[in-house]
Amino acid sequence: MQNKIIVGYDGSSWSDDALAWALEEAEHTGDPVELVHADEWPILAPAASMAPSPTLSPELYVERIIESTLDRAVETAHTTHPLVPVTTTTVRAHAATALIDRSRQARLLVLGGRGHSAVAGLFGSVSAAVTAHAHCPVVVVRGAQPAPGPVVAGIDDTDAAPAMLVFAAEQASARKAPLHVIHAWPPVTGIWAETPMATGTVTAREREPFDTEVTVIRDTYPNLRVQADAVVEHPAAALTRASDGAQLLVVGSRGRGAVRGMLLGSVSQHLLRHSACPVAVVHDSLAKS
Known part of the structure; x- marks a missing residue:
């Protein structure tokens, strides 16, 4: 079933936030919700064999905790x-592996801004791996439920931009919220210090692809209020600021290096840690599917 919403759930307050967000989304879209718990006990059992045994066998004990x-x-x-x-659904696998695999059957995957695992500090690697490798958009829910502000989309000139904008526009339309599209160019330094980019302006030639993409969204969603800003500022700083008061921040992910999708972009990583609202990561591969 490709229209389901999957929630990575581990019983923590952070995964409860993710579930609450997913339920609200599902109520608007009519999609079913599936809670996926990764049972890592079989992987960790050898290390745990030295610990005092509970009354039940360790495996059965863990299964009953997960079930309850x-x-x-x-x-x-x-x-x-x-x-x-x-x-x-309970899957016997590492959390990242389980969620990436289940994402093939989902329209959306939702994670908490933090979570716990049997392995200390695993959340960072899990969230990075899932947002980089998932086969559907991933929403990472941070903090309390956001105020009724805009949906913000941070785009650039990569292949991910069209899919990001469509996802953001659909989210804004469903929420009856305005869409705020931002393209941020990092400030120019060095030998280019005297160009218009260094004075805090964006040339018409630089912003032409951006304006074209925004025009497509305005034509496709005529009832959607769209604000478009082209700014000279580091993208991470501009989008972090824009996240304050937003309902959702939509960004993209593209692979770097020999293996496509191996790493999540530095801007996306920054926003997953510092955004004031939930962050949706949409992959450039979705634009080509």
Whole structure:
């Protein structure tokens, strides 16, 4: 089923935030929600064999904890959003591997801004891997639910821009919110210090592709309020500031180096840590699918 929303769920307050966001999204779209829990016990069992054993066998003990955690989450979801179908899946694998694989069957994957794992500090590697390799857009929910502000899309001149803009426009339309599109060019230094870019302006030639993409969105979504800003500022700084008061910040991810998608861009990494609102990462591969 390609229209489902998958939530990476581990029972933490951060994954509860992710579930709450996903349920709101599902209520608007009619999509079912699937909670995916990665059971890493079989992977970690050799290291844990030295610890004192509980009354139940360790494997059964872990399974019962996971089951009760997921049952509580489903019960809460049915109370707050009774019309949203919610199912659960437990996968015996590392969290990143499980979520990337399940993303093939999803329209959207939602993660908490933090989470816990049996391996200390694993969240950073999990979130980086999932946002870089997922087969669908990924939303990382940060902090409390956002105020009813705009949906912000930070674009550049890469192949990811069209897919990002469509995703952002659809999100804004569904929320009846304005769309704020930002293209930020880093300040010019060195031998180019006397050019117009160094004075804080963007030339018409530089912004022409940006204006064309925004025009397509305005024509496609005539009822959507669109604000478009082309600025000379480091993209991470401009988008972090724009995230304050926004409902959602949409950015792109593209691969660098020999293996496409191996690394998440530095701007996206910064925003996943510092954005004041949830961040959606959309891949350039989605523009070509």
